[in-house]
Each structure stands twice: as C-alpha cells, then as structure tokens.
Amino acid sequence: MAEQIRVPKGLAGVAVTETSISKSDPSGQLIYRGYPIEVLAEKSNFEEVAFLILKGYLPKKYELEEFSSKLQREMRLDERIYTLMKLFPPNSDPMDVIRTAVSFIGSLERKDSLESKQISIAAKLAVIVPNSHRALLNHEFVKPREDLSYAENMLYMLTSKIPEKEDAWIFERELIFYMEHDLNASSFTVRVVASTLSDPYSSVTAGLAALKGPLHGGANEEVMEYILRLRPEDAENFVREELKAGRKIMGFGHRVYKKFDPRAVLSKKYLELLARKKRDGERIYKVCDMLEKAVWALKQIPPNLDFYAAPIFYLLGIPVSLNTPIFASSRVFGWLAHYSEQLEENKLFRPDAIYVGKKDLKYIPIETR
Numbered sequence: 001m002a003e004q005i006r007v008p009k010g011l012a013g014v015a016v017t018e019t020s021i022s023k024s025d026p027s028g029q030l031i032y033r034g035y036p037i038e039v040l041a042e043k044s045n046f047e048e049v050a051f052l053i054l055k056g057y058l059p060k061k062y063e064l065e066e067f068s069s070k071l072q073r074e075m076r077l078d079e080r081i082y083t084l085m086k087l088f089p090p091n092s093d094p095m096d097v098i099r100t101a102v103s104f105i106g107s108l109e110r111k112d113s114l115e116s117k118q119i120s121i122a123a124k125l126a127v128i129v130p131n132s133h134r135a136l137l138n139h140e141f142v143k144p145r146e147d148l149s150y151a152e153n154m155l156y157m158l159t160s161k162i163p164e165k166e167d168a169w170i171f172e173r174e175l176i177f178y179m180e181h182d183l184n185a186s187s188f189t190v191r192v193v194a195s196t197l198s199d200p201y202s203s204v205t206a207g208l209a210a211l212k213g214p215l216h217g218g219a220n221e222e223v224m225e226y227i228l229r230l231r232p233e234d235a236e237n238f239v240r241e242e243l244k245a246g247r248k249i250m251g252f253g254h255r256v257y258k259k260f261d262p263r264a265v266l267s268k269k270y271l272e273l274l275a276r277k278k279r280d281g282e283r284i285y286k287v288c289d290m291l292e293k294a295v296w297a298l299k300q301i302p303p304n305l306d307f308y309a310a311p312i313f314y315l316l317g318i319p320v321s322l323n324t325p326i327f328a329s330s331r332v333f334g335w336l337a338h339y340s341e342q343l344e345e346n347k348l349f350r351p352d353a354i355y356v357g358k359k360d361l362k363y364i365p366i367e368t369r
C-alpha cells in the first residue's frame with residue numbers, strides 16, 4: 001500500500017481538485033468565472049450570474065431570455081411536494097423540509113438531460129424555500145408570479161408583498177454573493193456525492209445537509225439573534241464576554257478571508273442604504289458597525305457575508321428562520337456547477353484515515369462479557 005500523506009485537519013490549505021467556477025483569495029478577492037464579484041454586483045442580475053456560474057460564460061441576450069423563461073416555467077411545483085411539506089411538525093427546521101422536498105423531487109421527476117434537471121432543481125428550490133415556512137405555520141402556500149424577476153419573485157414569496165425596486169435590488173445582490181464560493185463545505189459535499197456518480201437531486205440534498213450546520217450556512221440565523229438583542233453601547237462588552245468564554249462569534253471569521261470578506265464589505269454598504277428607510281434600521285446598522293469594530297480591535301477577525309446578509313434579510317421583512325434556506329436557494333446554482341464539473345473528469349473521492357483505535361482485542365462471547 002502507498003504511504004499515507006497526512007494533511008491538516010479540515011483539509012485547510014489542501015487543494016483536492018481543480019475548478020474554473022470561482023476563486024476566493026486571502027487578499028479579499030472573489031471571482032466568478034473570471035469576473036470580480038464587485039463588477040457583477042454592480043452591473044449584473046441574478047439570472048445572468050446564475051447562467052454564468054452554470055455555463056461558464058456570460059449569455060447573449062436571447063440565451064438569457066431563454067434561460068430566464070425556463071427557470072420561470074420550472075418554478076411550478078407538483079402538488080405532491082406541497083402535500084409533503086404539510087406533513088412536517090410545526091417546530092421543524094425549514095432546512096429539514098427543504099432537504100426532504102428536494103430529495104422527493106428526485107423521485108417524482110423523469111427528466112432526461114442534466115441541464116433540465118439542474119434548472120428544475122434550482123427553480124423549484126426558489127419556491128420551496130418561502131413555502132417551507134408557510135407549511136410549518138399552516139399558512140396558505142404562495143405561488144410565483146410571471147411578471148416578476150427571479151429575485152423579485154423570491155422576495156415577493158418570502159414577504160407576501162410585491163417588493164419595492166430598491167429592496168429587490170439589494171436582495172438580489174445578497175443572492176448573487178451567496179451563489180458560489182469555490183470549495184466550501186457544502187460544495188465539497190456535493191462533489192463527493194457526484195464522484196460516486198449519484199444523481200444531482202441526491203448531491204443537492206447532501207449539499208443542503210452540509211449547509212445546515214452553524215459553522216457554514218447556519219451562522220446567518222444565529223447572527224440575527226444577538227444583533228436583535230444588543231444595543232450599540234453593549235457591543236464591545238458582548239464581544240469581550242464571548243471571547244473570554246471561548247465562544248465563537250457567529251458571522252465572523254472565514255477559512256479563506258483573514259483581512260476582509262469582499263461580500264461583507266459590499267453588503268455593509270447595502271445595509272446602510274436599507275437601514276435609512278426601514279424601521280429600527282439605524283439602530284441595527286449601528287449595532288453591526290460597533291460589533292465589527294470591537295471584534296477587529298480585540299481579535300482581528302473580519303465579519304463574513306452572513307454578518308451583513310442577516311440584518312439585510314431582517315430589514316426586508318424576511319423571517320429569520322429562512323436565512324439559511326435563502327442561502328441554499330442561491331448556492332444551489334454553485335452546487336450544480338460543481339456537480340457538472342466533477343463529472344467532467346471524475347475520480348471517486350475516497351481518502352484514507354490514520355487508524356488510531358485499538359488492535360488485536362480478544363473477542364469475548366456475550367454471555368461472559
């Protein structure tokens with residue numbers, strides 16, 4: 001047997017595959033298919049970036065129209081998915097509802113091409129996410145409208161109101177930021193499942209399971225819990241106490257970005273814009289700003305995307321329990337691009353482990369144990 005190669009825990013700094021989808025860089029840069037995130041945030045829209053991530057190039061006008069109308073068409077959910085969502089106990093985590101619903105779609109659909117499966121999964125997730133919350137509250141389901149863009153439609157279904165243009169624009173930026181981030185834990189999970197030649201429904205189901213954890217997507221819900229609890233003048237004390245107790249402050253830190261997360265920098269600007277016109281906005285912005293300063297002063301750790309996306313979603317009127325599901329509804333495009341890329345030059349992921357358990361134990365029959 002070949003000699004084992006020991007790598008750092010959590011595979012930090014270990015390149016396990018090649019990708020041309022996106023790259024995050026410790027200097028604070030993020031590119032999607034070669035385009036800086038700042039440029040896409042300023043000039044593009046959700047459907048165009050989703051096309052770019054999935055297909056690798058910016059679409060021509062007719063390609064974008066075709067792609068957008070396919071997404072729109074595929075938003076229609078089989079009634080059995082709505083029925084399934086109603087079966088969950090009211091205190092369930094919406095991520096459990098969503099994960100199960102995606103898995104169920106895999107049993108209902110009989111689509112031929114990978115592309116049609118990808119579009120279907122992503123489009124349906126946009127409808128499942130807002131309706132997972134409604135199912136748990138036993139509220140009536142809301143269906144997408146044909147006259148709204150993807151982001152507008154999601155915000156409409158999340159809040160039951162046709163969104164104002166500026167609100168939808170800010171929401172769309174956050175969706176773009178959440179769409180892709182090279183080999184994060186959930187995308188790696190999707191690739192591991194894809195490497196067994198499993199189907200995209202199963203791979204996305206696994207991605208959802210990985211995203212649910214508080215060290216990954218789950219952080220954006222915990223962030224809002226303490227932002228709402230604190231006053232600006234409490235921020236420094238809170239940080240001090242958390243650090244003293246050895247607890248991690250959710251929404252801070254990143255495996256790649258050690259100085260700043262470019263998505264958080266942009267999101268802070270959008271939060272400031274939004275905060276000016278929303279009730280309680282100014283206070284929330286101030287709490288965030290004070291927390292950011294305190295964490296940097298005491299531990300030199302920058303905020304990540306979750307830290308600023310959470311208050312943006314809150315001020316847009318979105319229930320906090322849907323923060324991670326919204327992350328999923330956008331990241332699904334990244335996952336599906338990783339799924340395809342993995343299959344292009346597939347090699348089964350099957351690492352090794354160093355055995356540190358006991359050896360040569362004597363088996364004692366159950367009667368004499």
Ligand code: ACO
Nearest residue numbers: 215216217219247248249250251252253254255304305306
């Ligand atoms: N609060 C306090 N200290 C922190 C934090 C934090 N949020 N994040 C990292 N640190 C500290 C660690 O305690 C450790 O300190 P030490 O060297 O004194 O022991 C040091 O920074 C390195 O931390 P690691 O956890 O080893 O770094 P890693 O690269 O593995 O961590 C991670 C990345 C998991 C995101 C971490 O920063 C964390 O747990 N953050 C909170 C959860 C969070 O916000 N997750 C969202 C990630 S972004 C996203 O999914 C969009």
